[in-house]
């Protein structure tokens with residue numbers, strides 16, 4: 001592994017050559033507490049009503065099959081240790097109830113499975129649109145987004161949350177609609193966040209050389225994967241983030257000040 005470390009003082013200079021910025025959400029642009037103490041409890045409360053209302057709806061059938069297939073895959077492997085059983089031969093209320101218990105179990109393990117994340121995003125939509133949910137984004141992030149836009153540097157999001165959930169979070173932020181600052185969104189449908197190939201795909205899709213893309217995340221395994229793909233990397237250290245207990249050599253930033261052109 002090579003570390004594409006950019007000395008912090010270079011971040012401070014306006015000559016820092018990045019041509020694009022890729023941002024994680026939880027623990028980076030937004031406090032982890034919003035996801036664990038607000039979004040996840042909201043999804044747990046809303047899940048039974050949402051599944052009852054949509055279980056047989058045409059627009060839910062594709063996602064329902066993805067959820068069922070993902071549950072079967074989880075329960076067939078090591079990730080399913082301790083998971084509730086789901087009898088695929090069951091139907092109606094019995095199957096729906098078993099699926100709900102498994103989805104809540106996945107959330108209790110903070111599993112980032114794409115079907116779960118897609119369902120969460122659908123449930124959160126109602127909360128954002130009726131005003132119950134309002135997403136915190138750090139003020140230093142908003143300042144940096146504005147400066148990057150003024151500088152012509154595109155900013156993209158790469159999060160385990162589904163793309164619709166990402167769009168909603170920045171649209172319904174505590175600072176108002178921040179969507180105008182963002183040029184694109186990527187979720188785990190592009191690929192796992194701990195695999196280098198996912199970052200290669202993102203850079204290819206947006207047309208930014210990996211070495212000219214700055215990725216910021218709170219997760220060291222994501223940082224290492226992006227580094228392996230040749231991106232510039234900074235690790236976000238925000239209140240409430242899990243401590244990083246391994247030596248890594250990446251620059252650590254407590255605000256976006258050091259990476260903002262402002």
Ligand SMILES: CSCCC(=O)C(=O)COP(=O)(O)O
Pocket residue numbers: 024025026027035039112117158159160161162165166169193
């Ligand atoms: C897009 S808001 C919901 C975020 C979420 O569900 C999640 O797991 C965030 O993970 P991240 O990759 O942004 O750290």
Ligand SMILES: [Mg+2]
Pocket residue numbers: 024025026027028217218219
């Ligand atoms: Mg994160």
